[in-house]
Amino acid sequence: MHPGPIDGARLLPTPEFAHPEAAVADPGFRRLQRALELTTGLDLGAYKERQMMRRITGFMSREGLRDLEQLADAVSRDAAVRQRLLDFLAINVTEFFRNPERYEELARIVLPELLQRFGRLRIWSAGCSNGAEPYSLAILVDELDPGSADRHQILGTDIDREALAEARKAVYTEDRLKEVSPVRRQRYFRPLPDGWWELVPEVRRYVRFTVHNLLRDPYPPGQHLILCRNVIIYFTETAKQEIFAKLAASLVPGGYLLVGSTETIFQPARYGLRAAAPFLYVRMEAG
Ligand SMILES: C[S@@+](CC[C@H](N)C(=O)[O-])C[C@H]1O[C@@H](n2cnc3c(N)ncnc32)[C@H](O)[C@@H]1O
Known part of the structure; x- marks a missing residue:
């Protein structure tokens, strides 16, 4: 950066x-x-x-x-x-387990349900900045289904190539890790000199990164869980509505969309979504 x-x-x-x-x-x-x-x-x-x-x-x-x-x-x-x-x-600001209560919900309710129902998961972190968000998801998946990088796909996308280059390096400063528990830090990170932390290869293997512009590029279909947080706050109302519609269409029925804490979706039903919890929406079954 x-x-x-x-x-x-x-x-x-x-x-x-x-x-x-x-x-x-x-x-x-x-x-x-x-x-x-x-x-x-x-x-x-x-x-x-x-x-x-x-x-x-x-x-x-x-x-x-x-x-x-x-x-x-x-x-x-x-x-x-x-x-x-x-x-x-x-504005690439991000950190691991940003808004930890949302990740607790994913770990306790959403991911176990998705794993049970679908077995193999496709997860998309849209607007992933330097990778802290998709890697946090990878940690959760690994905790629930250890060593399963070959089974599940986590996709991290962003418009910013430099942020993605950082994401691929997977080396972070201490301030990005303040919501990482000591147990997770011990298990998933290795200390480097000068206060940097490197994510272990077992977690990195879950995540693939690619450049993607939410305003222009086709959206990857068949997702079981999408996180699009703190990205669309910068967009006009019209652009937001288009993005919500496309994100919803990328989900399988029963799949979840988590948005940021200032990004509530009004009238989710018009995108085929139902509110499941604050900032969390589920794609309704067809028919
Ligand atoms: C504040 S960060 C959010 C990172 C992470 N989602 C989080 O909540 O911690 C916003 C990210 O959105 C990306 N972004 C902005 N416009 C975008 C667009 N049109 N398509 C894809 N990503 C975009 C930025 O490059 C930036 O990395």
């Missing part, structure tokens, strides 16, 4: 467009939007204007770019700038 602020809160001191609605009508913004869409597939139009413009202004001041025209030029010309902007917009 690019060294520098990726935490939204730290971007606040940078100048802001007083009226993001006006900024997005700026011809420079249109050029930037086209350049990004062509080169990365990212559609800025699907992101909430105010948050996105705040991040873009933060990025411009960090890179010493004067206006949106300059940024559009830099993005068209320079792959490194493009990647840095993507990192900056994406």
Whole structure:
């Protein structure tokens, strides 16, 4: 990941467009939007204007770019700038067992039920950042069905290639592990010098990573469990609805979708989903 602020809160001191609605009508913004869409597939139009413009202004001041025209030029010309902007917009913050109560529910109720019903599981962590989420799932699956990496598939996807490169390395700093119990740490992680921790190969084997843009790419079908958490908060209402519909269609009947703690799905029935617990939905059986 690019060294520098990726935490939204730290971007606040940078100048802001007083009226993001006006900024997005700026011809420079249109050029930037086209350049990004062509080169990365990212559609800025699907992101909430105010948050996105705040991040873009933060990025411009960090890179010493004067206006949106300059940024559009830099993005068209320079792959490194493009990647840095993507990192900056994406906000990759994550950790193992983020919101532990949700993982307890998965371990106690959802995964045992799915294992019993389907035997072999396909699990998808959509917007997985540096891999902490799919690896947390791999730990749960391994605890319930030890040494079963050949039986179950866990897919981690993200739009951000750098985050996925980190995920494949599977080496983490202490702060990503604060929700990992001592027993799990002992069993699934090896200490490295300078406070880093490496995930053991037995857990890494469960997870495969690939680049995927939730706004553009086809969704993998036949999933038994999908986690899509803290990703769609950045999207417009229209984009969110499209994503929920496609995520629901990717589930097998009886499969579960877990979303983030600010991402409640209103009227889940219109996507063929039923609320099973807070932020957890189950795909209804056909008919
Ligand atoms: C805050 S992280 C969430 C990580 C993890 N799901 C969690 O809750 O801890 C958001 C991730 O969404 C990814 N993302 C943003 N837009 C995306 C898109 N259009 N398609 C796929 N991933 C996207 C970002 O790259 C980032 O890694």
